[in-house]
Amino acid sequence: MSKHTVTTIQAMRDNNETITMLTAYDYPTAKKVNDAGIDMILVGDSCAMVVHGHPNTLTATMDMMVLHCAAVARACDRTMVIADMPFGSFQYSIEDTMKNAARFVTEAKVDGVKFEATHNHIAKTKAVVEMGIACVGHVGLHPQAVGALGGLKAQGRDIDSARKVVSEALALQDAGVFAIIFEAVPAKLSDYVTRKLDIPTISIGGGPQCSGQLLVTPDVLGLYDTFTPSFAKQYVNVGQLMTDTFSQYAQEVKAGVFPGKEHSYGMSDDVLESIVQEFGEV
Numbered sequence: 289m290s291k292h293t294v295t296t297i298q299a300m301r302d303n304n305e306t307i308t309m310l311t312a313y314d315y316p317t318a319k320k321v322n323d324a325g326i327d328m329i330l331v332g333d334s335c336a337m338v339v340h341g342h343p344n345t346l347t348a349t350m351d352m353m354v355l356h357c358a359a360v361a362r363a364c365d366r367t368m369v370i371a372d373m374p375f376g377s378f379q380y381s382i383e384d385t386m387k388n389a390a391r392f393v394t395e396a397k398v399d400g401v402k403f404e405a406t407h408n409h410i411a412k413t414k415a416v417v418e419m420g421i422a423c424v425g426h427v428g429l430h431p432q433a434v435g436a437l438g439g440l441k442a443q444g445r446d447i448d449s450a451r452k453v454v455s456e457a458l459a460l461q462d463a464g465v466f467a468i469i470f471e472a473v474p475a476k477l478s479d480y481v482t483r484k485l486d487i488p489t490i491s492i493g494g495g496p497q498c499s500g501q502l503l504v505t506p507d508v509l510g511l512y513d514t515f516t517p518s519f520a521k522q523y524v525n526v527g528q529l530m531t532d533t534f535s536q537y538a539q540e541v542k543a544g545v546f547p548g549k550e551h552s553y554g555m556s557d558d559v560l561e562s563i564v565q566e567f568g569e570v
């Protein structure tokens with residue numbers, strides 16, 4: 289199967305085939321996600337939290353994101369890779385936004401970029417689309433606005449907030465994005481907007497009626513428990529498996545069980561004898 293593109297992702301939506309998306313931040317994980325047949329990867333700025341241990345996503349930088357994106361892109365021959373534009377990379381000028389989006393394509397070789405774009409950033413989104421870069425929008429909860437929102441809270445539950453979600457989604461579609469992520473919004477609202485739009489919608493806490501579903505991979509694997517949103521689902525506890533494995537290793541090292549003969553290099557006795565003659569007995 290060849291690599292997913294904006295065309296194949298749109299065709300999935302048009303054929304009612306649900307789109308699958310996960311986050312990834314490194315080569316080995318991205319390879320497994322690719323090999324599992326997941327359609328899209330987001331190299332999210334959630335990286336700042338789940339990989340680098342920061343309390344929120346605001347500390348993700350362009351350099352950090354480009355490095356992680358390049359590792360992920362090298363692993364994917366089927367999955368479409370989307371880079372998340374970090375805080376400060378698209379909030380200033382159109383020119384800055386275009387240069388930062390271009391870095392992801394030229395240096396990291398990703399297939400597209402995503403913005404937490406509000407109405408204030410529609411012109412910048414349009415400018416990047418017009419450069420020929422595949423763009424994904426993001427409505428509902430914008431984790432980069434955690435300060436202004438007073439926390440990572442669901443959006444679109446009252447009339448003003450719901451209106452914002454709908455109008456931003458429509459404006460993003462008009463700006464030319466090929467898909468929109470709906471984060472932490474009521475299922476009824478994303479269902480309504482999904483039916484109103486012509487492009488795919490991808491839910492992360494946006495309910496089952498979106499065209500696709502996205503989860504943060506360390507949540508899926510039980511690798512990050514500092515903050516777990518209520519919409520996340522843990523499928524396996526790899527974190528516990530890692531802790532158990534590391535403690536088994538420590539026990540074996542302390543007991544002299546590891547390394548065994550099979551993990552050590554051999555050497556002829558002649559070489560050792562020569563060394564002893566030259567440097568003396570111990």
Ligand code: KIV
Pocket residue numbers: 311330331332333334335345372469471492504
């Ligand atoms: O950074 C990220 O992982 C994201 C998703 C939560 C949508 O932006």
